Amino acid sequence: MRIKAVLILASAISLVFRQSKANAEEMKSCDLFEGEWLSESSAPCTLYNYTSCPFIQKEFNCRKNGRSDDLYLRYNWRPNSCNLSRFDGENLLKKYKGKSIMFVGDSLSRNQWESLICMIIAAVPETSYTHTSSGEVTTFAFTDFEVKVMLDRSVYLVDLVGEAQGRILKLDSIQGGKRWLGIDTLVFNTWHWWNRRGASQPWDFIELGGQLYKDMDRVLAFEKALHTWAGWVDDNIDPTAAKVFFQGISPSHYNGTEWNEPGAKSCIGQKEPVAGHTYPGGAPPALGVLKKVLGAMRKPVTLLDVTGLSLMRKDGHPSIYGLPAMDCSHWCLPGVPDTWNQILYNLIV
Ligand SMILES: *[C@@H]1O[C@H](CO)[C@@H](O)[C@H](O)[C@H]1NC(C)=O
Numbered sequence: 569m570r571i572k573a574v575l576i577l578a579s580a581i582s583l584v585f586r587q588s589k590a591n592a593e594e595m596k597s598c599d600l601f602e603g604e605w606l607s608e609s610s611a612p613c614t615l616y617n618y619t620s621c622p623f624i625q626k627e628f629n630c631r632k633n634g635r636s637d638d639l640y641l642r643y644n645w646r647p648n649s650c651n652l653s654r655f656d657g658e659n660l661l662k663k664y665k666g667k668s669i670m671f672v673g674d675s676l677s678r679n680q681w682e683s684l685i686c687m688i689i690a691a692v693p694e695t696s697y698t699h700t701s702s703g704e705v706t707t708f709a710f711t712d713f714e715v716k717v718m719l720d721r722s723v724y725l726v727d728l729v730g731e732a733q734g735r736i737l738k739l740d741s742i743q744g745g746k747r748w749l750g751i752d753t754l755v756f757n758t759w760h761w762w763n764r765r766g767a768s769q770p771w772d773f774i775e776l777g778g779q780l781y782k783d784m785d786r787v788l789a790f791e792k793a794l795h796t797w798a799g800w801v802d803d804n805i806d807p808t809a810a811k812v813f814f815q816g817i818s819p820s821h822y823n824g825t826e827w828n829e830p831g832a833k834s835c836i837g838q839k840e841p842v843a844g845h846t847y848p849g850g851a852p853p854a855l856g857v858l859k860k861v862l863g864a865m866r867k868p869v870t871l872l873d874v875t876g877l878s879l880m881r882k883d884g885h886p887s888i889y890g891l892p893a894m895d896c897s898h899w900c901l902p903g904v905p906d907t908w909n910q911i912l913y914n915l916i917v
């Protein structure tokens with residue numbers, strides 16, 4: 569009798585073990601970034617909304633700003649050859665006890681950071697937290713779990729400094745890296761600021777190899793800065809202690825020709841994703857540059873390859889329900905960055 573029970577228990581354990589191993593194998597061989605957006609629900613299926621999460625900044629808070637269509641809140645991302653695990657905020661907090669996650673980059677990093685905070689709060693609405701800022705770093709601490717979800721605003725990753733000659737963007741210098749030491753999971757991003765010109769360009773000179781330049785090819789400057797960043801990661805990251813991700817290139821939708829709607833001059837009025845599996849306009853060239861740099865690194869960095877899946881979401885931007893100017897670059901919250909975080913969750917937990 570007892571032997572039989574032990575045998576049944578043993579085989580049950582080995583079955584569970586084999587199953588979880590099979591799931592892990594399946595996840596490993598599955599490309600989470602190849603798939604399609606499916607609208608499987610007749611109502612919004614997001615984990616939070618603008619009344620349940622008080623941390624959505626005005627510029628991303630589309631519903632509060634008057635966006636009334638809600639089809640864009642009903643899509644789930646379905647990879648082709650596996651299913652994503654549901655995002656479990658409490659599980660994430662438990663697994664990350666005593667640890668920290670930091671997003672480093674521009675406002676697209678802020679977009680993803682706010683999304684993650686809202687997703688976690690939706691899972692543990694009663695938990696206590698603190699929200700503090702120091703210099704460029706904002707820290708959201710889930711104190712009951714000793715987990716920090718941080719944002720370091722560093723739009724170029726490399727240094728931007730005021731000197732006697734003017735404001736200098738230093739492509740070889742990355743002093744900001746001091747703030748990234750000791751963080752357990754880092755998610756980097758930079759791209760959108762590299763094309764800024766005129767009044768919105770925050771530098772007067774670019775410094776490279778000890779020379780000052782009035783300007784240079786922006787994609788080349790981006791590549792040089794990425795090399796500096798890659799060197800920092802290769803020199804400073806211990807892969808057994810820290811996981812490093814690159815958010816990828818978050819795409820904008822200002823030109824309908826790219827999605828076979830030449831009349832559309834922006835994302836205004838877009839209520840549905842692009843149909844099909846591939847974006848007619850292709851990926852932005854910056855993605856190729858990023859992949860090349862990541863491919864030459866010594867330390868492992870995972871590309872959180874959000875470009876392709878986000879390209880399909882011409883409907884996901886604030887358009888006229890965000891910034892005072894039209895915005896087809898950032899994303900409504902709740903919205904597309906929630907999926908980036910669901911994928912991130914599948915990769916880290
Ligand atoms: C937002 O979420 C809260 C909590 O889940 C729910 O009670 C409320 O009805 C939702 N509001 C809207 C506008 O969907």
Ligand SMILES: *[C@@H]1O[C@H](CO)[C@@H](O)[C@H](O)[C@H]1NC(C)=O
Nearest residue numbers: 594646647648649650651652
């Ligand atoms: C994913 O889930 C759906 C619906 O639950 C199911 O029909 C499908 O077979 C699953 N796909 C895979 C690859 O497991």
Ligand SMILES: *[C@@H]1O[C@H](CO)[C@@H](O)[C@H](O)[C@H]1NC(C)=O
Nearest residue numbers: 822823824825826830833849
């Ligand atoms: C839109 O994209 C098409 C195709 O890439 C290009 O020919 C056109 O010049 C673009 N329009 C604008 C306004 O940038």
